[in-house]
Amino acid sequence: MSPRRPLTATARKATLAALLALVAGCDGNGPTNPDGRGRPVDLSFAITLQAEQGGGEAAAFDKVTAMHIRLAPEGGAALFEQSVPFDPQTETRIPISVLIQGETQATLDVTLLRNTDPLFRGTSSLTLVPNDVAHADLTLVPVAAGISVPQSLAPLTSIGETRPLTGDVLFITGDVAESLHLSWESLTPQIVSVQASGGTSSVVAVAQGQGQLRASYGSFSSDVQVLVDVVAASVDVTPPSSSIDVGATVKLSFMAKDGLGNPIPGSTATWSSSDDLVATVDQSGLVSGHRAGTVTISATVEAVVGTATVEVVALPPEVATDPATGIGVYSATLHARVNPNMTPTTAWFEWGTDPALASSTETTHQDVGSGTTPQTVSETLEGLDPSTTYYFRAVAANDGGTETGSIASFATLAPAPPTVDAISPSSVGSTNATIRGTVNPNGAAATAWFEWGTDPTMGKYSSTPPEDVGAGVDNVGIQSSLNGLAPDGASYYYRVAADNGVGGVVRSRVEAFQTAPAAPSGLDGGFDGPLYLYWTDNSTSETYFQIERSTSSSGPFSVTGTSPANYPYYDESGPFPGDPTYYRVLACNSTGCSSPSNVFSVSPGPGSISGTLYLCYSSGTPCYNYVSGATVQLSGPVNTTYTTGTYGSYYFSGLPPGSYAVSVSDIPCVASFRTNQRNVTFGYGSVDIDFYADTILCSALAPAPPGSSPFDPVIAGLLGIDTQPAERTAAPR
Secondary structure (H helix, E strand, O other): OOOOOOEOOOOOOOOOEEEEEEEEOOOOOOOOOOOOOOEEEEEOOOOOOOOOOOOHHHHHHOOOOEEEEEEEEOOOOOOEEEEEEOOOOOOEOOOEEEEEOOOEEEEEEEEEEEOOEEEEEEEEEEEEOOOEEEEEEEEOEEOOOEEEOOOEEEEEOOOOOEEEOOOEEEOOOOOEOOOOOOEEEEOOOOOEEEEEEOOEEEEEEOOOEEEEEEEEEOOEEEEEEEEEOOOOOEEEEEOOEEEEEOOOEEEOEEEEEOOOOOEOOOOOOEEEEOOOOOEEEOOOOEEEEOOOEEEEEEEEEOOEEEEEEEEEEOOOOEEEEEEEEOOOOOOEEEEEEEEOOOOOOEEEEEEEOOOOOOOOEEOOOEEOOOOOOOEEEEEEEOOOOOOOEEEEEEEEEEOOEEEEOOOEEEEOOOOOOOEEEEEEEEEEOOOEEEEEEEEEOOOOOOEEEEEEEOOOOOOOOEEOOOEEOOOOOOOEEEEEEEEOOOOOOOEEEEEEEEEOOOOOOEEOOOEEEEOOOOOOEEEEEEEOOOEEEEEEOOOOOOOEEEEEEEOOOOOOOEEEEEEEOOOOEEEEOOOOOOOOEEEEEEEEEOOEEOOOOOOEEEOOOOEEEEEEEEEEOOOOOOEEEEEOOOEEEEEOOOOEEEEOOOOOEEEEEEEOOEEEEEEEEOOOOOOEEOOOEEEEEEOOOEEEOOEEEEOOOOOOEEOOOOOOOOEOOOOOHHHOOOOOOOOOOOOOO
8 A cells, every 4th residue: 555645834935735645545455345335445645835934824824723624525425524633833644544436526625723713725626546546736725704904094185096905804813814805896986996906906086075995805894984185286377477567467377286287176276476566466366567577476275386477567657748937037947747657767857959959958867756647847947048949858767668758948038127016014013014025037036125214205215135036937925024113103115126137126116104003111000809900101193002911921912802092091800811810001003003011910819709789769770778688699619698788798708710609688678689690700800799679768778878979880791791980090099
């Protein structure tokens, strides 16, 4: 009988394979089945396993602990079936005895186990012939127990982008079965697809969105999420370069593309300019040119920047030559209008006696800015020749070029004397006046002055210092202040004189004025209820005196009242603007007012309100009697009462400034007062408020004091009733 062949594990390479040699029968010396159904046969076979060194399948093979062998005819019961211990590192021998009757077709199944768990399995068909050797090629393949795939893949950022799909088929040991491969399919083909090539599979991005793949092997499957999130990898700006004029616009557009160059519709860009002074861009991509230069316009999408170059070209200025003005004998003023067209521009004039200006003189260059509207440019030419024709034009230049206006001309005047006139004084005082006149130089440099004095014929006069009035052709106003004049209606005469070097001195008609009254002096006064002022009248021509007051010795002063001519006195009962109050007096007539007098100050002191209660027999008749025993009540910043005495008088003193109400009540035997309340507001000083009643005579009345005379009611001016002052003598108090 043939020797038994060992079951061994040999070198591990790329595949697992088994070679089975079955010996069916013997060499004629073996035993036979006595019942004639077959002959006993000793069988042995050898298996060679090959696996990748260090791979998952090799690791699984190293974990094999048993081998299950089953040999069975087709459709029949097993001829042999047995699990035997298996050590991958040592030789394993398996004795097999089977009985066959003639040639038999059989199937050999071999399974390598870890304990009872299958790790590898192989099947082979073979023909068993008694007394012959049967050969079986057996390929062992891993037995899958599950699969391993990631839950999600990194996002795909471009349409058409591919990424290999990875995953493993696992043994029950957890080792990877490298020879087994997963099958992949897309559950969202509108988002991602699967392409297979050379035994590997890849996912392909189809459209933006959330995709889902399914990996499977046999009965095992698992889903994998993959996001297609297209991001910009480049931005194209069109047109990539352009040129516009200052003030013009150009519309740019952009297209964002992914990493494979696919357009990304619906993207939003942020636009910016490298120099907003040259050009700006709005968020629609509209570029506006502002001044000459080149800028880079950027469109930024998701931090990816695309650029275009825009050149802003300056427009040349627009120039218009205007007619000359102020044309004189030796001078003229040139004019022009220049539109800078939004670019910094300078302008000047070219002028001379050549009609074509082939030879000319340039004026000083002037900056006319960078606006969009015409700017006026002027230049005065001096030292020209009389009676000469001159030609000129305006010139302007900027980054866009140089432009000239049309050529214009003017002719200087023939020499002519100045034109002069005298006009009324602007002010006349007691000892001073401001005299006025006009001078037209008539195009030649002229000086002018006043000639003045007391002689109506101007046979004898004084002159003011000459003054320069230019060389224009328009009237020039001049004036001069005369001081040290005789006051009080003295008559003075003056005229204007001028000389421009042509024809000698020219003089105007004669103008006259009279001085104002002489100023009062010796202003003095005091305070004895009302304020009183008196002064010395130094004038014989005044028609009234003007009294002014202020809270400061230096003013400003305002008019507080007047006094008739020849009456150098003034009374004031308040209110007073301050403590002290400053006064001055001026003498006035139709000519004007004199200089002010000296300043005099009065301190009114704390306020007081006083008065008398009178009884009249009937309304409008003189009052001879006083009302005593009546109550006078004061209401305001201070509240108090007073009972009138024998002569019906009352008095409140030391009052702070403010508004007060004075009322009368508790009047013995008096039927009614004409009014029983007066209101007054004052700052400082005294105010008189008298009350009048109409009634019958009774015991409460006191007769007028001896020597008194009837008098009309006197109520303070603060109440709005005219005050008739008592007659004063000329002597001060």
